[in-house]
Amino acid sequence: MESPFLIVSLIFLCFFSSALSSSVVTHLPGFQGPLPFYLETGYVEVDEEHGGEFFYYFIESENKPAEDPLLLWLTGGPRCSAFSGLVLEIGPLKFVAAEYNGSLPSLIYHPYSWTKVANVIFLDSPLGSGFSYSRKYEGYDANDTIWSEQTYKFLIQWLVEHPQFISNPLYIAGDSYAGKIVPMVAKRILDGIDEGKEPLLNLQGYLIGNPVTGGKVDKNSQIPYAHNMGIISDNLFEMIQKSCSGQDYRTPTNSQCQMYLNSFTNLFLSEINEAHILEAYCPESRLNHLHSLASRTSSKRILKENQNILHPPPFPDLSCRCYAQTLAYYWVNNNFVRKALNVRKGTIKEWIRCNRHFPYAKENKSNIKCHLSLLQRGYRALVYSGDHDLVIPFLGTKQWIKSLNSSIMEDWRSWHVGGQVAGYTMTYSNNLTFATVKGAGHTAPEYKPQECLAMLSRWISGAAL
Template identity: 75%
Template structure:
């Protein structure tokens, strides 16, 4: 189902499938419902893999994945003039090879809501439980996808949640829960996983990239204040700064300008009507909701990776090599700690005769890849290269 033409969608591909956008209840006690967008494969929807896409943050909307990264739509980056921002077809959408569910999760993300405030209490365990519950309910309502190969996917902080969801699905399969899902594996991009290396790799990476000087780098050896004492007032300080000095409206040439367009698009009354957004649920759509608390748990999720890999499930870990938030150098360290033997050692992979990144293939169906010159959300920077990467990996070919 395509969105109505009066919404000013400028979609150029005749076979674009933007099929549904609805709610699924995941918290009966508090009246919590997840909102999702389904985009069917442009190839063979009844046969191609089904991807459940989770966006990080936590509490960033899955709309980010849909229009900024891997979905079939993207904004026309013209200067905002008060009219509805236009969307066009993204030729590098992952719907070339997969059906994708973009899920606003946890509650409080995007258009997902709770009727009782207590429903917004969330953590890694609650998020993974509700995402798993959503998927089971969704497949009961869409039985035509039950036999499709299933992959759980996401990036940034969702990289910590993805293997937890996959493990819950595996446990359900082992217990014989209906419907039995055709889980094949998972993929995570620039993932936060809760290991100390996530943070400890930032300074060495910044030094290696020439961002900080030798003198500054050596300061890291000196005693530092506790993390709590340096960050406890960070949010309040930022809110006060925004009041005193409102952030400037970004220039259309800025990469983040599309975030502004997304805000005006998602808060347009016609758009909300077309998406069937329930009234009095989410008064203001925010790309990343920082107003609701979410305890960032340092607990590692390595055990979930080990459980899945030991059972033979496929895994792709990819990292933009220009990411200072979750440096690839830290990611490769914990990947190595999984102690999988190397099948094919570090080598370049190519797109159009050019180096697109570097990759290592491990036993137990594990692949690690960097995406050259990409930042924290790799497909946002290198959409063509990331499409080629996922097409090769999904097909079982070497990158």
């Protein structure tokens, strides 16, 4: 009798022409010894007209890959590389926090990786993110719909080449701006299931962290959050409330409202670390760090090895959390690293962590309808927020969740890790769970990796947080 996996893959092949190339990576420069997990990198064509291909990193679950869920991870921005998710947030690698001296930055194993309990695809998307590329410039013209459609196409074609994962529980996941796109991708999968194209695709739900919705609630919640946290005075808060009443703070319609919002931005946000209000404000140094190495005998070797860096990023102080983001440039753009990752020569001149050089239209004003469509059909959702995030404050996230008008099944309570409060959570009758991560910022796993892994493990297994 033929395997059901074989039958499903043959059905898929009848409808989709897969253009996937992949390689298994066993060693990485800067990491001592063989990788203690299965890593695959590759490309999938998602735009035949313009020759657009998504680059991905796939890491098998370190537990039971044949049974554990499959997570498709999208990174925000838009156009921030999924490598950020892999090495700065939820993946099994992280950089050694050491001052850059011209040699290749070192990597170590991250014990709180989400790959402990799930198979994870880290996807460079949309085109122009990380190592994803288009042969024609027109392919870089993206928006919310294009991103979600091409991600859907990627997933289907990836599963054609990996039929052993078709029956695994499938979750779409991401954070920040990708929190807007994740429900759109899940909704597109649901539409495909309804159309009978993927009857056996095992979509179970989605999860989003510190998420953008696209609505005015994201920006507008910054003012009350800043007031509640003692960042702005009662007087300024009251003046903003009075002069901007009923307005979208992104587009104020009177000069008085604009004046008070400018005060908020210029006097307060300019000196606060929005990603985490309790951590140091770390403006980038104006000194080009490679130039500071010019007098050293190794500088020519350094420049040669990092010849893919066309615009070296400035370094913040070593004490700043974002120092690792800069180390990523010097690691990913190294020629030996590119060869190890099997990056195609000539496709991307310089890897940029968050690429702002290509056009992107945020045309979908809100994704609330996608949430409703999925939740009404019984799909599960986990929404989590770092409670010290001023970029997308949890107050706004709570507000749009409340607008879904679902009954509360379990009211606000604490959840714990290691005997300590890890945050607060509440669950709803529509299968949605909301959780704050105590002491975390934007994005939560960067600050509280152990707690976030525990949160994922419990939720994905169906247990209470």
